[in-house]
Amino acid sequence: MLRIEDYKAIFAAVGLIGVLLSASPSLGLVLHLPSGEKFSELWILGPSRMAEGYPFNVKAEEGYLVYVGVGNHMGSSVFYVVYVKFRNQDEPLPNVTARTPSPLEPLYEYRIFLENGKSWEAPLTFSFSGVSFFENRSLVGIIKINDVTFHVDKLASWNVNGTGYYYQLFIELWIYNVEVEITQFHNRFVGIWLNMTVSL
Amino acid sequence: MRILFASLLCLFLVLALTTVCMATSEDEVTSKISEANNALREAFKTVLEAEEAGANVSGLVAKLNEAGGFLSEAEMAYRNGDLDKAVSETAKCLTIANGILGDALALKSSALEDAQIMRTHTLLFSFAGAVVSVVGLFLVWVRFKPFYVRKLLKMKPEVASNAKD
Numbered sequence: 001m002l003r004i005e006d007y008k009a010i011f012a013a014v015g016l017i018g019v020l021l022s023a024s025p026s027l028g029l030v031l032h033l034p035s036g037e038k039f040s041e042l043w044i045l046g047p048s049r050m051a052e053g054y055p056f057n058v059k060a061e062e063g064y065l066v067y068v069g070v071g072n073h074m075g076s077s078v079f080y081v082v083y084v085k086f087r088n089q090d091e092p093l094p095n096v097t098a099r100t101p102s103p104l105e106p107l108y109e110y111r112i113f114l115e116n117g118k119s120w121e122a123p124l125t126f127s128f129s130g131v132s133f134f135e136n137r138s139l140v141g142i143i144k145i146n147d148v149t150f151h152v153d154k155l156a157s158w159n160v161n162g163t164g165y166y167y168q169l170f171i172e173l174w175i176y177n178v179e180v181e182i183t184q185f186h187n188r189f190v191g192i193w194l195n196m197t198v199s200l
Numbered sequence: 201m202r203i204l205f206a207s208l209l210c211l212f213l214v215l216a217l218t219t220v221c222m223a224t225s226e227d228e229v230t231s232k233i234s235e236a237n238n239a240l241r242e243a244f245k246t247v248l249e250a251e252e253a254g255a256n257v258s259g260l261v262a263k264l265n266e267a268g269g270f271l272s273e274a275e276m277a278y279r280n281g282d283l284d285k286a287v288s289e290t291a292k293c294l295t296i297a298n299g300i301l302g303d304a305l306a307l308k309s310s311a312l313e314d315a316q317i318m319r320t321h322t323l324l325f326s327f328a329g330a331v332v333s334v335v336g337l338f339l340v341w342v343r344f345k346p347f348y349v350r351k352l353l354k355m356k357p358e359v360a361s362n363a364k365d
Contacts, residue, residue, distance in 0.1 A: 004348060011344075015337045022329025025322045077251055077261060079244045079268075109275060111268030113244065113261045115251075148276055178245055 040078070041071030041119070042173045042188045049121075057164075058194045060131035066192065068171055069121040072114035079176035081183055084108035084124065086143055088156040089166045094189045101172050101185040107152070108145040126169065131196060138165035138196045156196065164195035229283050232290045236271050239297035240264070246304035254318075255311035260304055267296035 045067040046053035055064040072078050083106035087093070094101045112120050123146075130141020136158040143150050156165040170191025176183045244264055251257045274289035 004345070007344070007348065008341075011337060011341050015334055018333030018337065019330045022333050023326045026326035029319060029322060077244075077248055077257065079241070079264075105279075107276075109272045111240075111265075111272045113247075113264040113268060115258065115261055148280070150280070176241065176244065178248060181241065 035075050038074045040074060040080070040173060040175070040186060040188060041069070042082075042171065042190055043069045043071075044124075044171065044190050044192060045069065045121075054192050056193065056195055057197050058128065059197045060128050063125055063127045065123060065125050067121050068110070068124045069119060070112055070114065070173065071119040072116055075116055077113060077115045079183075080110075080112045080114060080186070081174040081176070082110040082112065083172045083174065084145055085170055085172065086140075086150075086152055086154060087168050087170070088154055089159060089168070090157070093168075093170065093191075094172055094185065094187075096187055096189075099185065099187045101174070102170075102189075106172075107143065107150045108148060128196070133165075133198060140167065140196065162195075164197075167194045167196060168192070169194060225283055229278055229286050229290070232287060232294075233271070233274055233278060236274065236290045236293040236297065239294055239301070240267055240271055243267070243297045243300040243304060246301055246308060250304050250308035250311055253308050253311035254315050255307045257304075257307070260300055260307065263296055263300050263303075267293045267300065270296070 043051075044054070045051060047055075047065040047067075049067050054066065058064060068082060068084075070080055070082060072080075083101075085102055085104045085106055087102065087104055091104060092102055108124075110122060114120055125146055127144045128140050128142065129144070130139075132139045132141075138156050138158075140152055140154045140156075143152050143154075154167065156167055158164075159166050168191045170189055173186040173188040174183050175186040247257050247260045247264060250260070270289045270293035274286045274293060277283075277285035277289060
């Protein structure tokens, strides 16, 4: 049989546990557990909203469709800006190591506000016009994105390895930093390669 | 000769006036876009504060997206030289952003009040729970102690059968 002092210790321990359990909601107001990893997602899907069937061989006066998506896992609502840019194979992409965006001017843009844990997806249609070919070069005069016309006059040289005139349509993710009150490059980008072909 | 000079002067004045008007118009559009951008950011900041205070901000986030769409349209129209469209889209954005700001402030204040009430309730319930738990255990102990003593007294001493001398 246990001694009275042992029972006393058991009662004290049970009492302490009871007090802690009762106080746990109040402790939750003071103590904050570390949250999980904070990150954002950025994606492009093909016309069937799957990671397949992306447009590649493109030509003038024909419409193409992809879907652009963003996911927020930053722990609170976020203000994102998605810039759509168009480049030839010689023009610079964003530098992920230096965390700098591409210096190219954005064409189309989306301003998105997303709650934590939510995602956003929107169609991005594009077509080309004013396309010409000369001396192993191709020139894209106009790109139309979501029915907005942009004069780009973008030249691409014939790519001997890939045998084509390569352009890239890419999107950059920017985020509004509430603390410093500026929109910054979020170091995420994704794009699709396009091979400009002759319209028959 | 005089007529030619007068015509050239008129042409120069018209060109100068047009340039000044266009520049002013472009400046106005830039300033309006910047104003709308600031209003949208301010609205977002207030919505974020309301969210941190515990408010449900889904409705306001939807409105922010609507305003953001107008601002994007305005920016793109401006880059494409369509100043009229830029101005009209900016005005739409500004109207919504200012509305959001008012709603978010009200929501934040109500969420802060709710949070304060909730905090007070939590503290009261925690304190009451702790007191009930301690008092309950003490009562159990008060009843247990005499029971233990009675049980102890009822016990008979045992004599060891193989005890040595």
